[in-house]
Amino acid sequence: MTSPALLHAVPRAPGRDALAVAQHVAAQLAATAVERDRRGGTPKLERDLLRQSGLLGLAIPQQYGGWGAEWAEVMAAVRTIARADGSLAHVFGFQHLMLATARLFGQPEQWEPLFEATVKNTWFWGNALNPLDTRTTLLREGTSLRIHGNKSFCSGSVDSDMLIASALRPPDTRLAIVAIPTGRAGIRVGADWDNMGQRPTDSGSVEFDNVVLHPHELLDQPGPLGSIFASLRPCIAQLTFANVYLGLAEGALEQAREYTRGSRRAWQGSGVASASDDPYVLHRYGDMWVNLEAARALTDRAGDVLSLAWAQGDALSAEGRGQAAIAIAAAKVATTRAGLDISSQVFDVMGARATTAAAGLDRFWRNLRTHTLHDPVDYKLRELGRYALAAELPTPSFYS
């Protein structure tokens, strides 16, 4: 579903320097991010820009046609894009999470063709997995399978080519996870996301009306969290979030720097000639910098830990998975806090004129405030506390 013409085509980088390509994409996204935030809806052109960049295959091993990037590199690309546009970073990050879901919960004969088709057709994957929404069920009549019911918070569902969805299947208590074409008969994508932040993520509803499911589309061996390795899935999700938050914080600070240096006047009575010499402005930049650097150091480290854990595959131990979860949880909390603080505090170093709607500088806070509610930061802190106090590692779940 690639749109025919792109204003700024991204040349397929021969050297496949993911960060350079991501920066190129980010530069184009930056120019139109304010307008996209205002409009909401589906950023079709920009999704196609991502399709055409090749980056949708970033995490797919080279043997299947992908770029074979490690998680640390994938996360860096997500962060780079988030500096310019938190919403595109979100759906871009979910692309890799969806593919990882197929990889982790399914069998090679399931994910190998999906990997290859994703590269070949530049499929964009959407999410319909929300495990807290229990309205969708998997029905089995004889050998035939059907999915029925609704899902909320389906990020990237509009304009997606494939979906990862979840469904209840009582009496079996395990969630059924499936990979299914978005175009399958009976799937209706709501295009109804209209929220205060992360507006062009299409995180609305998907309706499954007795949708036929082919057996090979059910990712059930080992299934959700069905092995230690499979339980890396929430780790990838959480670290993706951390990188989105970090990129948003970096983007906000970068915009603030330009603004303070270019437009801010010294305060009357400050005794300095320029806002850039104001002692309180400098102190606030220092404060934001320390928090950002700390969040960055933790997130970078968590990326390395995840790369290592992933590389171990089925040899990954519970201890190794737990250490990754702890490192990622620390990054998640630190980026949440730094992001919310910085995206609000930047206004103190920019001043009242920076509130003009034309600049759209509140979008960083709105994006962060919206996305950081995915799961409660207080429960992440509880998890970290249990580790800090009693060396207990988190029990794997869709949020830990």
Next chain:
Amino acid sequence: MTSPALLHAVPRAPGRDALAVAQHVAAQLAATAVERDRRGGTPKLERDLLRQSGLLGLAIPQQYGGWGAEWAEVMAAVRTIARADGSLAHVFGFQHLMLATARLFGQPEQWEPLFEATVKNTWFWGNALNPLDTRTTLLREGTSLRIHGNKSFCSGSVDSDMLIASALRPPDTRLAIVAIPTGRAGIRVGADWDNMGQRPTDSGSVEFDNVVLHPHELLDQPGPLGSIFASLRPCIAQLTFANVYLGLAEGALEQAREYTRGSRRAWQGSGVASASDDPYVLHRYGDMWVNLEAARALTDRAGDVLSLAWAQGDALSAEGRGQAAIAIAAAKVATTRAGLDISSQVFDVMGARATTAAAGLDRFWRNLRTHTLHDPVDYKLRELGRYALAAELPTPSFYS
């Protein structure tokens, strides 16, 4: 310029219970605040609702037909309206500030007729005083006066009946302050405010194109900050802001309470049946409550101090004025901090679904973040620090 029909007419309260009337107005404003925030522009119907409520004369002494309320009561009314709509509270608060400006900077023969006409014609006053914008000048040719130039941040200028404006008049270093009909030939109100918060305040530009000024419209005896009593003007402004911030924080918390109790589900793994029993949700409510109560106590106290200082008129001492300024500065800082924190933290007790654009719950933070940039909180803290350390009272200025 009252619009002919109001959906909900406010009966003129015989007993003139200002808070009851303010609550009645606030209830009507609450129902449409989200839509008004989305649309921006001039809230004509709601401004007329205020006109019709009689509250525009709240601070005018009874001998001139007003309600004769003390500042503490005026501030309580501002706060009440801010709970529902920070923008209407803003322009409503400025009404009293503009009238006080005439009272403090001018002579009885100037402000007495203005007070009477305000009550009689239900004039709504707008602001064109921004002392940091130096583009407007007062020109004198013989005995004739003219104002020329532009002003920014002119809150409540659209649909206003009268304006308080400021102009430079070199070589005299004092600012010229004038009270002038908005309809005077040569005045063009920009209606161009489009910012991320306080959207329906019409805080845009006003252009003065060689506007004739009659001598009695110049408020020059004692003039701006021309006496100790006159220097209460910035105190009134700052305390008005504090009450807007406080009302916004109260409004945000009230919305959060309804949301948590009505819609929030317990977090999986929390071990409690209801979000209202979640230990972290409760802790956050407790934290927000303490900060709000503290801000409320400081703001109430500052209102009483201002009422007392005002009552002393020209007998007000520099010490008395200074103590009022300190009490008000403390309230300003506390409401700024509590407001920004609460309007962001409420989302942690409401959860992701509360980010729906339909609820518009981000408006509290956007309103607070925008308005709290009026003058830097860091310099208020410096002022308070000078007092705390060395018992030095603030030097009166348009911001202290």
Next chain:
Amino acid sequence: MTSPALLHAVPRAPGRDALAVAQHVAAQLAATAVERDRRGGTPKLERDLLRQSGLLGLAIPQQYGGWGAEWAEVMAAVRTIARADGSLAHVFGFQHLMLATARLFGQPEQWEPLFEATVKNTWFWGNALNPLDTRTTLLREGTSLRIHGNKSFCSGSVDSDMLIASALRPPDTRLAIVAIPTGRAGIRVGADWDNMGQRPTDSGSVEFDNVVLHPHELLDQPGPLGSIFASLRPCIAQLTFANVYLGLAEGALEQAREYTRGSRRAWQGSGVASASDDPYVLHRYGDMWVNLEAARALTDRAGDVLSLAWAQGDALSAEGRGQAAIAIAAAKVATTRAGLDISSQVFDVMGARATTAAAGLDRFWRNLRTHTLHDPVDYKLRELGRYALAAELPTPSFYS
């Protein structure tokens, strides 16, 4: 047990101006507070100074020979003394709490003679009530009563004339509360308190070795928390703590002011001539001031609320008691936070030389850190949260 000679006798103020007398006492305590903190142990001279000041009868109604002060005034006296010495303020505050315990839990024929004897003999009351220490029991053989077992955290027990103690009495689940002379045979006061803060409070152990208890010494009608009015006891305790914390914070800030103005040099590179002009020093003073003022406003208000609630006696409603508890809890949290922050942050405005042991300026933090652990501030916040969210008032207990 008044010591024969006092260096500085406090004249019994004819007008009984409690604050003036408290300030006089505080001035004397201030001169020796550092030495007392270093030494720990029983501040016998200073306890006798309090005895001789008449302030031990401050809260006793005039008809029994006391000063008849309202709680707001008692609390102000506690705070005044805490500025100079947190430990003496602690035991001084407990004097009134112990008398209130007799009043609230017992019958007039019990507390009237105790009030009169307290005034007549300048009794100092100590505490042996710790409800969390379950080692003490009340034994009944026929009509004879005995107390046996140990108690910890018995503030002011050494050099006390009377004790309020608690004991279990299964199968009755109510705590037995008694008023008993410290000199009764079988009571051994440990004099073994040696902690990092509040050092001269004698908050150590008391051992009861089959101590005879006369029936009239059992405060059992209405007994502990046995009526709404009786349940004001923990409110008085908590507000006493808040005032101790507030006084400590005020004392720390006052010492810092003197130090910054007298001894601190401007930092190299600050660009200012004096530390008193340093922008960061001023900002920190402003920050500490706002927090202190807020805590002060909440604590003053809570004192007024308590005075009112007390004045209602048995007519006090559950709602009235609950509102007092909420106001006091807010004051407790605010003073805890402000106190801990200020007593640490003052060093940033004083600099390295202020750490000399001779100045003993760490005692404010050590005193606050020790005393604020009496009961967890997190559970106070939970209580406040339940009120803020659901308008639920705290269930009376020894800590709420």
Next chain:
Amino acid sequence: MTSPALLHAVPRAPGRDALAVAQHVAAQLAATAVERDRRGGTPKLERDLLRQSGLLGLAIPQQYGGWGAEWAEVMAAVRTIARADGSLAHVFGFQHLMLATARLFGQPEQWEPLFEATVKNTWFWGNALNPLDTRTTLLREGTSLRIHGNKSFCSGSVDSDMLIASALRPPDTRLAIVAIPTGRAGIRVGADWDNMGQRPTDSGSVEFDNVVLHPHELLDQPGPLGSIFASLRPCIAQLTFANVYLGLAEGALEQAREYTRGSRRAWQGSGVASASDDPYVLHRYGDMWVNLEAARALTDRAGDVLSLAWAQGDALSAEGRGQAAIAIAAAKVATTRAGLDISSQVFDVMGARATTAAAGLDRFWRNLRTHTLHDPVDYKLRELGRYALAAELPTPSFYS
């Protein structure tokens, strides 16, 4: 000056595993740290323990008999010791700073023999350099040199074998830096440090009474901050502090863990059976953990950056030096904040009984509060702010 007998001799590790040796030393220091804190004064036995451990030569290149450790490893050793005893970590860290001072400010013919003699004689170096204390001067009569005057804050001066000292030498505005035997005639070490924290560091006064200085003892080529490489000296100092702060925070948290798990009881009304399951206790551990991990990540990274910068020697660029300074400043601020917060907050997870003087758990806060005043954290933040806002690197000074 090694004392003849050590209770626990440290075997000279054949493999010279610095961290293992440091842990061995730390374990011995931990057992007596509380007593040492109480007593203050010179920890002679423990200084000799460090002498005998071999660790005093840790940073000395192997060709001079040292261990040849990189800075990252030296810092890790400092941190390890600080977990047990912040004061010994302080003087141990200064050992390497003093040797680095000789290396950076002097010529090979000066520092080579000093390195060799340090290893051979297990010299412990003390500090008399305080550049803010201007009372010491270098006098030159013909070719003969003398030092005269006093110095304050001379950490590790008592029981030292060598001193690095500074002196003014007008009209030359550069500070004279010298390496001189502590035993030289005319040097009187005050042994007069008695402060609230870092008590056994002997950070008192040194008096120079016309002390003869031999020309080769003057470290003047390139002299203080006399080259880019030489200007790494304050970087080493600041990173040493950061590691002391971090170790203290780690030590405090470790003690808290033991206490919560071993002694803390669940709070009445918490609804949990054990303090280790208390939601607020866990949340606080999580919070402390995130802050500690962040500080740790920044400090580790800064250690690596310093190692790299050092390895470049005179090839080090101003940019490279500046980047090291920025990384170290971020670590300094983060460890200061985390340290002060954690060393106070641990009491909330331990409860009132943990305030017993026998446990001495307030020493972590007292040590941190004292040492973190070395230079104002606000000016470090200003430096970082200048970098964050305008990419300006800090101008080298003794504090930047």
